[in-house]
Amino acid sequence: MKEKYIAQAATQEEAIIKGLNALSITRDEAKITVEEPGKKGFLGIGQKDAVVIVERREKINLVDELFNDEFEIEREQPSTLKEAKKEEKKEKVTQTAKKQEVKNEKEAKAEEAKMSVEELAEGRDPAEVELVEKNQEAAQTESKVDKEEQIQRDDQEAIDNVRQYLKDIIVQMNISDVEVYTSRVKDNVKYDVETENAGLVIGRHGKVLNGLQTLAQNHMHQLAHSKINVRVDVEKYRERRRNTVEALAERTAEKVIKTNRRVKLDPMPAHERKQIHHYLNENPKVKTHSEGREPKRYLVVEPENQ
Numbered sequence: 343m344k345e346k347y348i349a350q351a352a353t354q355e356e357a358i359i360k361g362l363n364a365l366s367i368t369r370d371e372a373k374i375t376v377e378e379p380g381k382k383g384f385l386g387i388g389q390k391d392a393v394v395i396v397e398r399r400e401k402i403n404l405v406d407e408l409f410n411d412e413f414e415i416e417r418e419q420p421s422t423l424k425e426a427k428k429e430e431k432k433e434k435v436t437q438t439a440k441k442q443e444v445k446n447e448k449e450a451k452a453e454e455a456k457m458s459v460e461e462l463a464e465g466r467d468p469a470e471v472e473l474v475e476k477n478q479e480a481a482q483t484e485s486k487v488d489k490e491e492q493i494q495r496d497d498q499e500a501i502d503n504v505r506q507y508l509k510d511i512i513v514q515m516n517i518s519d520v521e522v523y524t525s526r527v528k529d530n531v532k533y534d535v536e537t538e539n540a541g542l543v544i545g546r547h548g549k550v551l552n553g554l555q556t557l558a559q560n561h562m563h564q565l566a567h568s569k570i571n572v573r574v575d576v577e578k579y580r581e582r583r584r585n586t587v588e589a590l591a592e593r594t595a596e597k598v599i600k601t602n603r604r605v606k607l608d609p610m611p612a613h614e615r616k617q618i619h620h621y622l623n624e625n626p627k628v629k630t631h632s633e634g635r636e637p638k639r640y641l642v643v644e645p646e647n648q
Contacts, residue, residue, distance in 0.1 A: 346397045354379050354392040361396025368476075373397040493567045500565035501531055504558050508533055508574065511554065517542060529568060533558065535576040543576050548583055551576060552611050584617065591618040594643045595628045604644035609634070615641045 349361035358374055365372070373396075380392030501524060509522045512535065520537040535543055544551045555574040562572050573580070587610075594605050607618075618641055619630050630643050 344398075346395060348377075348393065348395050350391050350393050352380070352389075352391060354394065357392045357394045358396065361394055365396060365398055367398060371399055373399050496567045497570065500562060500567075501526065501570070503565055504531075504562050504572065505533060507561050508535070508554060508558055511557065512537070512543060515542060530571045530573070531562075532573045532575065535574065537576070540577045540579070544579050547610070548579065551579060583614075587614050587617050588621050591621045591643075594618075595622055595625050598643050598645055599627050602645050604642055604648065606633075607641045607643070609638045609640045612636075612639070615639070618643075 344365055347361045347364040349357040349364065351357035351360050354376060357380075358369075361374070362369060362372055375395040375397070376392070377395060378390065378393040381390040505522050505524050509520060512520045512522075517537055517539045519539070520535060520543075523534045523536065525532045525534070537543060542550070543554070545553075551574060555572060558574055559572040562570050590607070594607065598605050615632055622628055622630050622643065627646050628643055629646050630641055632639055632641055634640050
């Protein structure tokens with residue numbers, strides 16, 4: 343059984359795969375040394391094949407290895423300062439070689455992930471093609487998992503950043519006793535503001551609170567990798583306001599039906615206009631539409647027969 347194979351191919355990755363297949367081992371079972379990384383050249387000029395040495399890793403019993411290491415340490419203790427320096431220099435060289443080996447393996451996996459199965463499989467036997475596919479699939483899976491984990495970390499960092507951003511803005515409104523709490527359901531994040539000066543944070547008809555929500559949403563879009571929807575609330579104002587808006591919609595519909603005349607409501611945020619649209623959509627006697635431009639866009643409720 344061969345223990346070592348010197349492989350030569352057009353690229354470093356092809357040479358590695360060639361050596362792995364020759365020894366019938368996987369990448370984890372091999373020690374790979376790059377003798378020549380190879381060059382692509384230009385129009386065939388200056389092209390140079392890559393040369394790698396693929397060696398079968400020796401399987402050592404862990405118990406034997408532990409005892410052997412202890413005896414080896416006792417046997418190889420340097421007797422003089424000169425020998426100690428030689429050993430230290432040799433250890434540094436070994437560590438550098440190991441780092442280079444790990445770097446070469448990572449570069450090879452990255453290069454393999456970029457190549458299609460058809461490119462890697464051209465001119466090879468079925469067993470070699472199967473091994474190529476397995477190695478490529480493992481590299482792609484690892485890359486996908488790393489990417490998803492990084493996205494989650496980036497999104498969480500953005501959520502924490504927006505929380506502090508909101509708190510800083512409210513503090514600049516001369517409101518020092520404030521805390522902002524975060525809750526998340528999938529891609530929806532809610533920021534609950536707690537303060538004794540809730541009225542200042544809410545503003546007239548919720549204008550200040552809506553402004554804070556717009557700032558938070560824009561800041562989130564700039565920071566987060568995913569599309570995350572932001573909602574800012576204080577002392578459950580959104581829930582109370584929703585009940586108020588629905589009551590307004592009900593009273594307005596009754597007035598329109600009674601007088602048979604259209605009614606224009608005061609300007610309001612888009613989400614509240616949408617709320618009234620949906621609420622009155624179930625009433626067959628009235629219809630609604632919006633007029634004007636932001637931020638003074640308003641809702642019109644009129645009889646269905648007009």
